[in-house]
Amino acid sequence: MENRLRYIRLAICDREEETMIRLENFLEERGARGHVQIHIDTMKSGAQLVRKIMEQESYDIICLESELADTDGIQLAKTIRETDEETVFLVLAADESRIKEIFDIMPAVYLKKPVERQEFLHWLERSIRRMTDERKYYVFNFNRRTYHVPYRRICYLESRNHKLVIKTELEEYSLYGKLDEEEERLRAAGGMFFRIHKSYIVNYWHIHWLDGSAVEMVNGETLPVSDAYRERLRGEYWQYTEKIRQKLHRSI
Structure with missing residues (x-):
């Protein structure tokens, strides 16, 4: 049986501190069982959640209060769904x-x-199991383990010393592979990956800024942009950015 490790980014958006603490306790309990690492962000308003998304944050699961103080939670979820088909919403x-x-x-x-422990853990587990869908997750083998990493968790791919390096938010993996072949695989991610150099493919959601010669990633790394990919990168980047903005600006 394959030993799989899954990484999950989860947001809790609720007005009540008590609810947030309760869910965090449930999540810590699940994380302690192993095979999954859960990163949790908490916020009390819809505006905070929208701001996170506009800052190129993304979540696998969003625990969202149906009626927030500043906006309608379900309507906000509908707006997010227009540009994100993958996130699972747990509506509170x-x-x-x-x-x-x-x-x-x-x-x-x-x-x-108040959310019951057993019910929450049940649906959390169901949500985690969705991560085995290879159409939405980048799947690779490393050190005898099969990893299912959501596309948005990948910062960039690099060709280094005849190996393929996969840089995620949490780890770096070096394995055998060719960047050209991976570029074809990444087309399934819906346009969020851009080739910037013969040695680099970067993820839109991890770009802090770019200019004609370099891309600075959210993690602080600076990667080169080659002449061969400059114009295509600029066009694809702003086209994708405008698509996201048009969908989200109406939510608050």
Whole structure:
């Protein structure tokens, strides 16, 4: 049986401190069981969540209150869904009056407050299992383990010393492979990866800024842009940026 390690980025967006602490405790319990690493961001308003996304943050799972202080949580989820087909929404609500609305934001689950431990862990596990879908996750073998890393968790790929280096938010992996072949594989990610050099493919969601000669990544690294890819990079980058902005600016 393959030994798989999955990385998850999760957001909790809820007005109530008590709810956030409760869910964090459940998540820590699941993380302690192994085979998954969970990074958690907490926020109390829809504006904070939108700001994170506009800053090129992304989440595999969002625990989202249905009626936030500054916006309608389910409507916000609908807006996010227009540009993100992968995120799972766990909608937190005081009653079941809006349960039918989640069909517009599937995959999603409606959880009544106070959220019960067993129910939350059940749906969390179901969400984690979705990560085996190879159409949405970059799958590779490293040190006898099979990794399923969401496309958005990958910072960049590099050709280095005749090996393929995969740089993620948490780790770096060096394995045998060719960058040209991986560029073809990454087309399944929907346009978020850009070739900037014969030795580099970068992820849109991890670019801090770019100019004609270099790309600075969110992690602080600076990568070169070659003449051969400069114009194509500029066009693809701004086209993708405009697509995201047009979908999100209406949410708040």
